[in-house]
Amino acid sequence: MLIEKAARDLAAARNVVALTGAGISIGSGIPPFRGKGGLWEKFDPMQYASIDAFMADPEKVWREFIGELKVVIDNAQPNAAHMALARLERLGMLHTVITQNVDGLHQAAGNTTVIEFHGTFTRQRCTDCAALSATRDVDLSRLPPRCWCGGVLRPDWVFFGEMIPSVELDRARQSAAGCDLMLVIGTSALVQPAAYLPVIAREASARVIEINAEATPLTASVSDYLIQGKAEAMLDQILGALEALRPDGPPHPG
Ligand code: OAD
Numbered sequence: 589m590l591i592e593k594a595a596r597d598l599a600a601a602r603n604v605v606a607l608t609g610a611g612i613s614i615g616s617g618i619p620p621f622r623g624k625g626g627l628w629e630k631f632d633p634m635q636y637a638s639i640d641a642f643m644a645d646p647e648k649v650w651r652e653f654i655g656e657l658k659v660v661i662d663n664a665q666p667n668a669a670h671m672a673l674a675r676l677e678r679l680g681m682l683h684t685v686i687t688q689n690v691d692g693l694h695q696a697a698g699n700t701t702v703i704e705f706h707g708t709f710t711r712q713r714c715t716d717c718a719a720l721s722a723t724r725d726v727d728l729s730r731l732p733p734r735c736w737c738g739g740v741l742r743p744d745w746v747f748f749g750e751m752i753p754s755v756e757l758d759r760a761r762q763s764a765a766g767c768d769l770m771l772v773i774g775t776s777a778l779v780q781p782a783a784y785l786p787v788i789a790r791e792a793s794a795r796v797i798e799i800n801a802e803a804t805p806l807t808a809s810v811s812d813y814l815i816q817g818k819a820e821a822m823l824d825q826i827l828g829a830l831e832a833l834r835p836d837g838p839p840h841p842g
Contacts, residue, residue, distance in 0.1 A: 591650050591822070594797055595829035598681060601769035601795070606673055607785050608687045608694070611774020611800060615667035615820040618660055618691055621722045629670050639747040643715075646732040646740045654743060655728055661690075661709050662724050666697035669773070672773050672823035674698035684763045687782040688782050690745045705752060705782055706790075707745035711737060731794050753779060764788040772811065773820045777804040799823065 598604060620626045621633075625834040634642050636653040666674075674697040676682035685694050686703045692710035694702045703725035711720045716739025726733045726741060733741045746752055760782075764770065770789040782808070786796050790810050798811040799803065799822045807814045815822050 590813060591657040591825045592829050593813070594815060594826045597769060597795055597797065598826070598830055599675070599833050601681070602680050603767045604769045604771065605763045605767040606674075606676075606685045606771040606773060606837070607764075607775065607782070608684060608685060608689060608704070608773045609775025609777075609782075610689060611776075612669045612687075613664070613667070613689055613691050613693055614774070614817065615669060616664040616691070616693055618664055618689075620776075621792045622778070627762045633748055633819040634825075637748050641681055642747060643740060646780070648734045650728070651681075653732065657709065658723055658726070658728065663694075666691060666693045667820050669819035669823045670697035670699075672827045675827050676830075677701075679830075679834075683767065686760045686763060686785060688779070688791045690743070702740055703763065705756055705760055707743070707753070709743050709745055711744040712783055713741050713744040716740075716824055718742060757781065760785055761788060764794075767790045767792075767794050769797065771797050771799060772806060773823070775800070775804070 589708055592740040612727050614620055615782065631653055636649055640778055642649045670693050673682060673685060673694065678700050684701045684703060685699050686705055687707050688702065690706055692708055710723050712723055712726055713720055714735035714737060717735060717737045717739070719735055721741065735741055764785040765788050767789055771786050772786050786806055787810055796811045798807060798814040799819050800814060800816065801818060804815060
């Protein structure tokens with residue numbers, strides 16, 4: 589079975605990197621971008637998630653899009669998939685998480701080396717003085733919310749039309765090139781340059797294992813195999829199988 593195969597592949601690997609996307613946070617109540625119920629079904633990204641749209645009318649973007657997202661992300665908790673990746677790190681078997689998500693749930697679960705490829709929504713940044721503030725503390729009674737200096741606050745994420753910060757881009761590329769196993773979890777692999785990271789891993793002879801509810805453009809040509817299903821259930825089962833393989837066996841309850 590593929591679950592046991594993934595556990596064996598993880599046990600044999602020396603440098604494991606996980607690349608995650610919106611699918612891993614669906615179990616935490618955060619909608620994905622594409623597909624049924626996805627954010628881009630309701631919001632045209634060019635009108636709500638591009639830097640030009642934000643700068644042209646930040647009040648509208650906050651009122652109709654970002655404000656709603658704040659309520660969802662402020663209240664979200666890590667799910668079994670995030671917890672499984674944190675367990676994998678505690679076992680000394682996960683080097684780095686590269687995430688396209690902006691929800692901070694990998695860190696909340698306990699992962700310590702997380703590259704936030706598209707930035708984060710857990711912080712807001714002043715468009716004038718660049719001061720950062722925790723999103724939870726941002727007052728939405730007047731929109732757009734403002735910094736103490738009077739500048740408009742924006743999410744510390746990468747809007748469409750902005751570049752991936754070079755530090756994150758370089759770290760992510762190096763992690764992909766240096767790993768010998770990449771878990772690609774819950775991403776449609778349609779957005780570049782993130783979708784190229786598994787290709788870099790593959791070209792460096794790493795094994796690429798996808799965990800996704802459905803096949804993606806990577807499945808046929810880049811991934812070694814796809815474990816099809818919900819990340820919450822699949823990762824939990826893989827961790828169970830992996831812990832059973834270890835010489836000290838599965839952990840005792842309590
Ligand atoms: P998408 O919404 O494009 O894709 C989500 C993926 O998760 C799909 O492939 C689903 O099949 C899969 N999926 C759904 N439920 C799942 C589950 N329970 N377990 C595992 N997989 C599941 O999200 P991303 O690929 O993350 O960028 O999107 C990439 C980027 O596009 C985002 O970071 C964002 C967006 O535009 C920016 O905003 C810059």
